[in-house]
Amino acid sequence: MQETTRPEKSAIGSDGAALTSLTSPVPAEAGNEEFKEGGYGWIIVLTVGILNMHTWGLNSTYSVFLAYYLNSSDPNFSNANPIVYAFIGGLSISIALLLSPLATALVGWKPMGTNKTIFVGAILETASYIGASFTTKIWHLVLSQGVAFGAGMGLIFTTAIPVTAQWFNERRSLANALAASGSGFGGLTYSLAANAMIGKIGLPWTFRVLAIVCFVVNSLGALIIRDRNKAVGSVHVALNFKLLKRPSFLLFQGWLVFSIIPYIALIFSIVDYSRRMGLTASQASLVGAMFNLAQGIGRPLVGLSSDIFGRINACTFATGLCGLYCLFVWIFAAKSLAACVVFALLSGMVAGTLWAVVAPVCAEVHCQYPGSSWSSPSTFAEVIALGLRKPGPNGYVDVQIFIGVMFMGACMFSWLLRGWKVQELHKSHLSKKERENAALNDDIVQANHSDSNDSTDRGSDTPSRIGFFRALIACEKV
Secondary structure, three states, X not given: OEEOOOOOOOOXXXXXXXXXXXXXXXXXXXXXXXXXXXXXXXXXXXXXXXXXXXXXXXXXXXXXXXXXXXXXXXXXXXXXXXXXXXXXXXXXXXXXXXXXXHHHHHHHOOOOHHXXXXXXXXXXXXXXXXXXXXXXXXXXXXXHHHHHHHHHHHHHHHHHHHHHHHOOOOOXXXXXXXXXXXXXXHHHHHHHHHHHHHHHHOHHHHHHHHHHHHHHHHHHHHHHOOOOHHHHOEEEEOOOHHHHHOHHHHHHHHHHHHHHHXXXXXXXXXXXXXXXXXXXXXXXXXXXXXXXXXXXXXXXXXXXHHHXXXXXXXXXXXXXXXXXXXXXXXXXXXXXXXXXXXXXXXXXXXXXXXXXXXXXXXXXXXXXXXXXXXXXXXXXXXXXXXXXXXXXOOOOHHHHHHHHHHHHHHHHXXXXXXXXXXXXXXXXXXXXXXXXXXXXXXXXXXXXXXXHHHHHHHOXXXXXXXXXXHHHOOOOOO
């Protein structure tokens, strides 16, 4: 037996959550070859992408169901408060994020592990759709489409997404983004399919068909996926409150919260907004589908650009660009079918930036943390949006301004986080070339910090004011 000197680090994150995974030197069997990324790793990317299609992708179709609930003459749905329907969509996401510590614990529990945890999630998602198909009261939907689906989704994606990062080093951002793009393509596929099925076979059988597809695909994913927890020495810890002492971590959380709220409000509102503009149900679902298509294309592009230009640079630029699209293109131009489609394509390319780069950026901050810390904002994102909505064709103006401003706020947090990272790289006494390499491999930085292992406890990442303001405008690849 010999001990590896530079073990792989597990940068763990997902479409919504990141696990805490601490890595230390682990024993390696003599004769083992050095890990080379690729190979089965691309099978993992495909598998996780398909799991994303049938978790976040399916969840994004709630915009179609929401538009149906809000415009339906069915007595089971027409008498309920619209805010309750908005609450259901946010509740499913918040439950998913809230359960990330539980998923972390189950993965680390020997009788369960990665595969069984995903299978349990598949059963919960399937049960949620079957239950929703027999809905006669609003609270039935809250428990099925809200709580049960969110629990299943949380167990699946929180468990599956971290596996991608374990199979890649140099192309980690691209691999994560490709896997994350599955949710966009899933949203595209199932938004169109759900709208068509509701019109032809009715709401109950739409839920039942989705339940069958969900169970078959997610169960196959549970069989195919393979983690490398032992190889990378991952230690799954549900919570790490020491991170709250770090300004960089708080900036990171600020970026997450200010990104998740407008993202959920946008993805759940865009179909109903299109209906308000006079589009038919089919045309509005097409707008939602184009938004999801753009996400499927945009996330790999964001991941690729983050590997080229720097992870924090990419997320800062893309988040700010989405805010500008909402404040100008959406408010002033999106009034017809063609204009709504154009906005959906433009905003969709960058709206889901957080899902594409959350794991790599999390690694830049030297921490992994459960998504439960931003589950509450997810719950009330669409509730806030519907609360701001007013009657009439211009009733979404306040919603549009709110979403745009929130994205710009996320951009500001990311910019401040970028300033911290630039200063940290300079403190490492690295050359410009080494700093560029360090932007993709934070082990280099940590190796040049003799006190890096104690930085969480002592708050050593707190920047000096002069250096920090210079770092904000520095031209660096981070």
